Amino acid sequence: MNIEFGPELESFRREVAEFLDVAPTPAIREAGKKTTSVFAPFEQVMAWHRILHAKGWAAPAWPKEYGGTGWSVEQRYIFAEECRKRELPPLLPNGLQMVGPMLIELGSEEQKRKHLPGILSGEDYWTQGYSEPNAGSDLASLQCSAVADGDDYIINGSKIWTTLAHHSNRMFMLVRTSKTGKKQEGITFLLLDRTDYPGMEIRPIIGLDGFPEQCEVFFDNVRVPQSGRVGAENDGWSVAKHLLKHERGGSAASPAMLHAIARIRETARQTPSPFGGVLADDAVFQRDLGELEADVMSCRHFEQLAISGHPLARDAAYPSVNKTMNSELSQRISIMMTRVSGIETVPQQLEALVVGSNVAPLGDDFDLIAMPYYLNTRATSIYAGSNEVQRDLIARTVLAANR
Amino acid sequence: MDFNFTEEQVMLRDGVARYLDRNYDFDARQGLLRSGAAWSKETWSQFAELGVLALPFPEEVGGLGGSAATLVPVAETCGEHLTVEPLAFALALAGGALVAAGDNAGARARLADLASGASVGAFAYDEGRGLAAPAQIAMAATASGDGFTLNGEKRLVFGAAQADFLVVAARAAGKAGDAAGLVLLLVDPKADGVTFTPFRTQDGRSAAHVRFDNVKVAGADVLVRDAHDVIVRLVADAILLLAAEAVGAMSALMRITGAYATTRKQFGVAIGTFQAVAHRLADMKIALARAHATLTYSTALAEAGRLTARDVSVLKAQVGKLGRAIAEAAVQTHGGVGMTDELSVGHYMKRVLAFESMFGAADYHFRMIGQAA
Numbered sequence: 001m002n003i004e005f006g007p008e009l010e011s012f013r014r015e016v017a018e019f020l021d022v023a024p025t026p027a028i029r030e031a032g033k034k035t036t037s038v039f040a041p042f043e044q045v046m047a048w049h050r051i052l053h054a055k056g057w058a059a060p061a062w063p064k065e066y067g068g069t070g071w072s073v074e075q076r077y078i079f080a081e082e083c084r085k086r087e088l089p090p091l092l093p094n095g096l097q098m099v100g101p102m103l104i105e106l107g108s109e110e111q112k113r114k115h116l117p118g119i120l121s122g123e124d125y126w127t128q129g130y131s132e133p134n135a136g137s138d139l140a141s142l143q144c145s146a147v148a149d150g151d152d153y154i155i156n157g158s159k160i161w162t163t164l165a166h167h168s169n170r171m172f173m174l175v176r177t178s179k180t181g182k183k184q185e186g187i188t189f190l191l192l193d194r195t196d197y198p199g200m201e202i203r204p205i206i207g208l209d210g211f212p213e214q215c216e217v218f219f220d221n222v223r224v225p226q227s228g229r230v231g232a233e234n235d236g237w238s239v240a241k242h243l244l245k246h247e248r249g250g251s252a253a254s255p256a257m258l259h260a261i262a263r264i265r266e267t268a269r270q271t272p273s274p275f276g277g278v279l280a281d282d283a284v285f286q287r288d289l290g291e292l293e294a295d296v297m298s299c300r301h302f303e304q305l306a307i308s309g310h311p312l313a314r315d316a317a318y319p320s321v322n323k324t325m326n327s328e329l330s331q332r333i334s335i336m337m338t339r340v341s342g343i344e345t346v347p348q349q350l351e352a353l354v355v356g357s358n359v360a361p362l363g364d365d366f367d368l369i370a371m372p373y374y375l376n377t378r379a380t381s382i383y384a385g386s387n388e389v390q391r392d393l394i395a396r397t398v399l400a401a402n403r
Numbered sequence: 404m405d406f407n408f409t410e411e412q413v414m415l416r417d418g419v420a421r422y423l424d425r426n427y428d429f430d431a432r433q434g435l436l437r438s439g440a441a442w443s444k445e446t447w448s449q450f451a452e453l454g455v456l457a458l459p460f461p462e463e464v465g466g467l468g469g470s471a472a473t474l475v476p477v478a479e480t481c482g483e484h485l486t487v488e489p490l491a492f493a494l495a496l497a498g499g500a501l502v503a504a505g506d507n508a509g510a511r512a513r514l515a516d517l518a519s520g521a522s523v524g525a526f527a528y529d530e531g532r533g534l535a536a537p538a539q540i541a542m543a544a545t546a547s548g549d550g551f552t553l554n555g556e557k558r559l560v561f562g563a564a565q566a567d568f569l570v571v572a573a574r575a576a577g578k579a580g581d582a583a584g585l586v587l588l589l590v591d592p593k594a595d596g597v598t599f600t601p602f603r604t605q606d607g608r609s610a611a612h613v614r615f616d617n618v619k620v621a622g623a624d625v626l627v628r629d630a631h632d633v634i635v636r637l638v639a640d641a642i643l644l645l646a647a648e649a650v651g652a653m654s655a656l657m658r659i660t661g662a663y664a665t666t667r668k669q670f671g672v673a674i675g676t677f678q679a680v681a682h683r684l685a686d687m688k689i690a691l692a693r694a695h696a697t698l699t700y701s702t703a704l705a706e707a708g709r710l711t712a713r714d715v716s717v718l719k720a721q722v723g724k725l726g727r728a729i730a731e732a733a734v735q736t737h738g739g740v741g742m743t744d745e746l747s748v749g750h751y752m753k754r755v756l757a758f759e760s761m762f763g764a765a766d767y768h769f770r771m772i773g774q775a776a
Contacts (some may be wrong), residue, residue, distance in 0.1 A: 001404055001406055001407065001408070001702065001703040001706050001707075001710065002404060002405045002707075003404060003700075003703040003704060004404065004705050004707075005404060005705075068695075075405065085492065111748055182441065270731060273467060283770060285764055285773065286769075286770045286773030286774045287763050287769045287770040289769070289771075289772075289773040290716075290769035290770055290771065290772035290773030290774070291720070291724075291765075291769040291772075291773075292599070292718075293717075293772050293773065294716075294717045294720050294721050294769060294772055295693070295721075296716070296769075297697065297717045297721075298693040298694070298696055298697045298721050299693070299699075301693075301696040301697045301699070301700035302696035302698060302701075304404060304406075304690060305404070305406050305696050305699060305700065308404040308405060308406050310406045310407070311467075312692060312695055312696060312697070312699070315692075317688060321688065322690050324685075324689060325689055325693065388678075388682070390685075391681065391682040391685035391686070392678070392681060392682075392685075392686035394680035394688050394689065395684045395685045395688075396681075397674045397676065397688070398657070398659065398661040398664070398675070398684045398685070398687075398688055399664065399665050399673075399681070399684070401658075401661055402661050402662045402664075402665035402666070
């Protein structure tokens with residue numbers, strides 16, 4: 001066994017650290033501190049995206065020939081770790097981590113030429129049109145239809161939980177092109193090169209945290225070119241499954257979690273305990289924080305084994321185990337944050353949370369984000385296939401081993 | 404980074420697994436316990452022959468130059484077979500203390516016998532309802548001549564009544580809670596004033612409470628003075644091997660329970676098709692993945708000599724907590740039959756529960772983690 005990243009990787013870490021220490025603007029840093037979701041404040045995170053792109057570091061996981069960094073898995077982990085340490089806003093995942101890798105693998109040459117450069121530069125931002133009001137965890141029941149007409153499709157129906165659709169100029173979506181046979185077999189994957197087609201309407205949805213992160217998108221006879229289809233007609237389910245793999249696969253979660261634990265501990269040192277002294281010295285608090293940290297450490301151990309290619313992470317259930325574990329850990333961290341903040345979580349501070357706001361937070365930064373983070377993080381066990389669906393998938397691998 | 408075992412480790416593990424598969428299935432194990440034997444002498448000599456007993460010791464004393472961490476894959480396999488042999492206790496604790504004694508002649512001789520399988524040692528450590536940390540050791544070693552006189556009781560000493568030598572952790576100075584003032588002493592189990600109350604443990608091992616009444620220890624048998632840090636290291640090694648056994652037991656519970664949920668039918672279908680049962684299986688698998696990851700990572704840290712007290716706490720607490728969760732889920736999934744002595748499931752449960760109760764329970768270690776910056 002060898003636990004070290006090795007000297008070359010440590011020098012890589014220094015190179016990354018040097019850049020990250022100077023490159024982000026104050027607004028980008030502020031956006032990082034005010035990030036209460038997987039999705040950082042849009043304007044600043046896209047500014048950070050463009051800075052990283054200029055450096056050639058926007059797409060760590062992409063192959064070099066498509067403008068990626070060509071970094072190894074270990075290098076990517078180190079990069080993510082150094083970014084989290086500095087509370088920098090994580091780049092938005094839809095283009096870089098979802099559509100991009102999918103197109104590289106499954107897109108036509110023309111689609112790659114047309115879409116990849118905009119994803120890489122941050123000029124384009126993609127929203128995901130999967131869920132519908134009546135198709136969430138049971139995604140294959142989706143009804144939004146596309147009917148072929150000449151070189152086009154005519155789309156009718158609606159999509160929901162289209163994250164940041166109101167900021168997006170591109171959309172990838174699943175549509176129903178056939179109602180015969182198995183429901184998975186009548187689905188087609190489409191790329192929309194605009195989000196302002198006639199007949200298309202985007203309505204933001206205010207979330208529990210008070211912000212319009214999610215949207216609903218309505219399609220009323222929207223005519224889009226068939227050239228945006230990925231794969232064959234009615235074969236969109238396999239494209240979507242491929243892409244979901246990327247959505248669930250993120251495996252550099254522990255650095256941000258450890259950072260959050262450190263902040264919780266630091267805040268507890270300044271918080272009086274009702275039993276005397278400070279909360280950080282309270283036995284029950286120590287025990288509970290210790291359990292949370294131990295669970296984060298196990299998550300970290302799992303991540304490190306995964307990036308080294310250990311067999312434990314090659315199990316068919318790995319993406320679901322990872323998604324379930326990470327989402328539930330994030331939720332517990334958010335609970336611990338609100339527990340430490342106490343009544344400071346009660347004031348609603350929507351204006352102070354806006355980057356560049358001239359409204360000062362009522363408490364400190366920690367108090368400002370504790371409750372919005374808690375509220376937003378309820379979504380982690382719902383999105384990307386609810387944790388109930390993930391547990392079904394994990395159980396299937398247990399039972400399949402015995403058939 | 405590389406978290407794989409070496410080819411030699413894999414070969415040794417596979418050799419042990421082949422032997423245990425043939426000779427140590429659950430029925431054979433239960434037969435062994437019914438016979439009244441403390442453990443299988445044949446299995447212990449097989450371990451000697453395969454090199455297991457010599458593996459963790461330095462070459463200059465007849466060992467193979469490994470460490471406790473080198474034995475992790477073997478210990479996992481032992482856990483899967485629910486073996487009752489005192490691997491961690493005799494090798495990591497008693498043997499480790501002999502190694503720490505340096506060129507002490509008595510220690511050297513016994514180490515050679517331990518590594519060859521000619522003799523077995525026991526480590527007398529716990530007191531009262533158990534020690535969460537070595538500094539809590541209270542049993543008195545009173546200076547007398549160049550040696551000590553022992554008075555008091557040690558609890559839950561594994562293999563004590565069968566041991567050819569005892570290593571006793573005692574307090575020569577200070578009070579319980581002090582790191583300073585601890586000693587490790589070599590004691591002949593047949594010495595005047597040593598008495599045993601032997602018993603079988605819940606998980607099938609053999610142990611005893613040991614009383615010491617004015618037991619004289621010669622200066623030559625003082626293995627380590629100012630022994631706190633040594634004991635901490637020995638306990639960490641034992642935790643690593645016992646955690647590996649526990650994770651082996653957890654893997655077996657996962658496998659057995661998955662198979663049962665696939666074949667057992669109620670309401671006309673396999674019970675694993677019910678979502679409430681399926682999700683319990685999923686939680687078992689998540690728990691096992693986490694425990695396995697932490698064991699593997701901790702092993703790599705130990706090999707690199709970088710396993711801190713905090714890392715040991717993470718390992719001990721996680722395997723203890725997750726082991727209990729897996730065991731309870733396994734019994735629940737098996738229903739009534741899971742409650743019977745006849746099935747292996749309950750015996751695996753007792754193995755992981757015994758691990759959780761020793762060397763500080765999860766709550767203690769969680770608090771230690773929560774406390775440290």
